[in-house]
Amino acid sequence: MHLPIVLLAVVVVVLFLVPAISSQPPPPPPPPEDCERSCGNVSIPFPFGLTERCSYDSSFLVTCESGGPKIVLFYENIDIVNINTNTSELEAMAIVAYDCSNSSYSATFETNGSFSISKKNRLFAVGCNISGDTDNTSCDSVCNYDSMRNGSCLAGNGCCEAKLPKGITGFFISTYRSVGMDRNELDKNPCSYAFVVEQGKYEFSTTDLLDFQGTKRNYPMTWLLDWAIGNDTCAMVDQESDDFLCKGNSECIQEFVGRGYRCRCKQGYSGNPYLKDNCINIDECKVGTHNCKGECIDAPGNYTCPCPNGKPGEYRKDVNTCSADELPIIQIFVGTLVAGLFLILLFTWIYVGLKRRKSLILREKFFKENGGIMLQQKISRDEGPQIQAKLFTVKELEKATNNYDQSRIIGKGGFGTVFKGYLPGDRIVAIKMSKIVDQTQTQVEQFINEVFILSQINHRNVVKLIGCCLETEVPSLVYEFIPNGTLFDHLHNECKSKAINWDIRLRIATETAGALSHLHSGVSVPIIHRDVKTMNILLDSSYVAKVADFGASRLIPMNQDKLATMVQGTLGYLDPEYFQTGQLTEKSDVYSFGVVLVELLTGKKIVDFNKPENERQITKSFLASLENETLFQVLDEKLQLNEVPDHEIILVSMLAKRCLHLKGNERPTMKEVASELERISAPSVIDKHPSVTSTSKEEETTCLLNGASGDYEDIDGTDTSSLEFHSMKASLPK
Structure with a gap:
């Protein structure tokens, strides 16, 4: 058995969003009449040109070399085969990436703002045991020489084929093969190939495995690029402006949904729609493209087929509307038509009525369900x-x-x-x-x-x-x-997390606590959210917090402080006391909010199954850091601790610890949490705190911490929060 030839053809398709439309300088005046409009046997119509004065702008500039016309699009010089102004497409020679035992080539291609890659193209890869796989494009191929046939690559035998995504403006394509292949396999398939071509422009041959470059040297393997003018669409561009190219008998293509606009000659006209007055009337009668049964008379953009003997109507092959001589036939036809229309209207009225009644019944049914x-x-x-x-x-x-x-x-x-x-x-x-x-x-x-x-x-x-x-x-x-997504996304997205500094995080925590406090004590019947987590906290464009998703929430009657429910919540945020007893209280939201504070402080996911079992829950690591006096080792590195007030970090951390008590009656209320966060985030909080009695910054902060930890029990008469604060201060990075 031969060792398999392992060939990987990878096409990384880079999707580019249409960039923000910006104002651009007006294009140059129409090209002079003395411009050269061909290179070899390839026509170079406007908006393309061989010089800048003959093209619309620099992105349509074509160079004429001995091998034929080329256009430079970022990384590649593209060999032009044909330019079609009717479809706004540029046909170019295919770019082939290959990997052989002694050489390889990877192709990178990216268009400029006026071009995109046509959806008519396909990805092909030629070789044995091939596998192409990206987020957007993949194909697989094996080599069964006994059943291998010339023709389509859809079967995946010797080659494979895949569609490209819509709207892409570039790609990277490369191939590589494993080492250790035996000589017999190398002789049958010495190289691997990957390329993008227009659908129907490549047909697989078994000889391609042995000598692809030799057999396809003269084969017209081409692919298509779409192009358009400027940034504005037909609906956006000022069509009365002198800069607008679709003039005269040329019209803007409304169906085109990409960036910029395209022109085409109106029906019955032909020429270059991007040149003023270049779309000329087609004489269908002269060229023989009409469908008249008799005489043909040309008209601007159309033609007519007059009836014999001067009768009104059209004498065409598909439809003959010429008047008949016998009046009774007309009367019979008109009567039949009127009767038919009446019956159609009657049945339509009945059908619409029945459908409307059925719709009303169905809507009422759904309303109840x-x-x-x-x-x-x-x-x-x-x-x-x-x-x-x-x-x-x-x-x-x-x-x-x-x-x-x-x-x-x-x-x-x-x-x-x-x-x-x-x-x-x-x-x-x-x-x-x-x-x-x-x-x-x-x-x-x-x-x-x-x-x-x-x-x-x-x-x-x-x-x-x-x-x-x-x-x-x-x-x-x-x-x-709410346009700015969830707090979870901002904390755990590498780019977004840098935008939310400590002040923003503290404000988000304060606003969320205020909202939960309002739910617990600011409405006529208290509301327990029951699923407080960062994924249910939305942020607007100014990073103002919005608590959302009340599908699991419950109302608590005024004469009760707890409610027996089926346990429901999110792993990591769920109150352990509620999980064990099934008794839902306001303190269940307090615990979940404490987990949110930990997530804001550490920037880490609450539960991460990719970590060792003893490190999967960040709340345990956080509480352990408070006990071990290593708090600043678990904080989010993106917080830039040297710019964050030490006392605010520690006060919020101690508040989170209070919220995370296993017993609900030892946790503060959301109203107390909200008040504490407002004090922490208020300007000059040290001066305003009632416990401040010393001018020393460390003493002032210690007093603050003592005031924030009033609900904690002292051990042997010692204030534990004060001790923890001094230890954590000593461990701060210098």
Whole structure:
């Protein structure tokens, strides 16, 4: 058995977002008539040119060399085969990457702002036991010589084929092979190849495995580049401006959705649509492209086929509308047509009526199944104020989300999917579509619970409920749109985490605590969130915190301080006392908030299964660092501790420790937590704290820490928080 030839063809397709549209200098005047418009046997039409004065701008500049025309696009000189102004496409010779025993070549290609890679292209790789795999493009191929055939690469025998993603502007392609292959296999397949070509421009041959370059030297393997003018689309560009190229009988292609705009000659005209007055009328009668049965008369952009004997109508091969001599035939035709139209209208009216009735019945059914009756009963029992949110119709939400287009998805959670939507007046909202309801009605209760709870909350740090829709199989909630994502994303994204310094983190903690305090003690019936975590804290463009996702929340009657529920929460954030007893209290949110404080301080994920078992939960490591006086070794390195007040770090850390007590009655209330954070974050907090009695900074901070730790028990009459503070101060980096 031969050792397999291991060949890896990798195509890294780099997706570029369309850059922000910026103003650009006006293009040069139309090219002079004396411009050279060919290189060898290749035509070079405007907007391309062999000199800058003959091209639209420098990105369309073509060089004419002995081997033919070329255009320079960043890393590669591209050999041009054809330029088509009707389709705005540039056809170029394919770039081939290869790997042989004594040589290799990797191709990097990137367009400039006027070009993109056509979706008509395909990725091909030629070789044995080939595997190409990226986030966007992959293909696999093996070599079974007994069954190998010439032709398509879709079977993956000897070569493989894959589509390229839409809208890309560059790629990197390379191949490499393993060592230790036997001579027999090397003789059959000495090199591996990878290339991008237009679909249909490459046909596999078994001889390619042995000598690809030799057999394909004269083969027209080409690929396509799309091009457009400027940055503005047809809808954005000033079409009355002198700089706009689609003039005369040329029109702007509205269907083109990429960056810039394209021109084409209007129907019935031909020429270069990018040159003024260059689209000339086609004489269909002369060239023979008409479909007249008799005489043909040319007209601007069209033609006519007059009826014999001067009768009105058109005498065409496909449709003959010439008037007949017999009047009764016309009357019969008109009568039949009128009767047919009447029957069509009648059946249409009946069909629309039945469909509308069926739709109303279905909407009423969904309203009941989605908890509409349950919501009405909650309101009627005076469990809360009248809901002010708007009830949206199905059509309103479909229009807002472009029929729930997948590109509008901005998040997925345990209870549903969140879409970005646009209401009339360009108001941006977040639309949460719940998952399909189960037989036990658990998700119905979660959904109605969230509507009912959010309707009672009016706080700047709680996401605002705008409305809901119960008329579809999957119910939906409509919130205000919070543009900056979740706190979790900002803490654990390498780039975003650098933007949230200590002041921002402290403010986020203070605002979140204030929102939870409002839920616990600022509403008529206390609300326990039950799923406090960084993924449920959203940030607006100014990094203002917004507490979200109340699907698991519960109302606590005024005469109770706890509620027996099925345990629910997120691993790492879940209150251990609630987990063991099933008794939900306000202190359960306090514990979860303490975990959030740890996450803000350390910048690490609360549970990380990639670490050793004793290091998986960061809360344990954090509490251990307080006991071992090594707090500053576990803090987030991106906090730049030399610029952060030491006393604020330690006060927040000790507050987190108080929140993380295993016993709920030993934790502070959210109101106390919010007040403490406000004191910590307030300007000149040292001077304002009532425990300050000394001018020494260390003494002042020690007093602050003593004041913040009043709920802790002393051991042998010693203030443990003070001791910990002095030890941690001594371990600070110099």
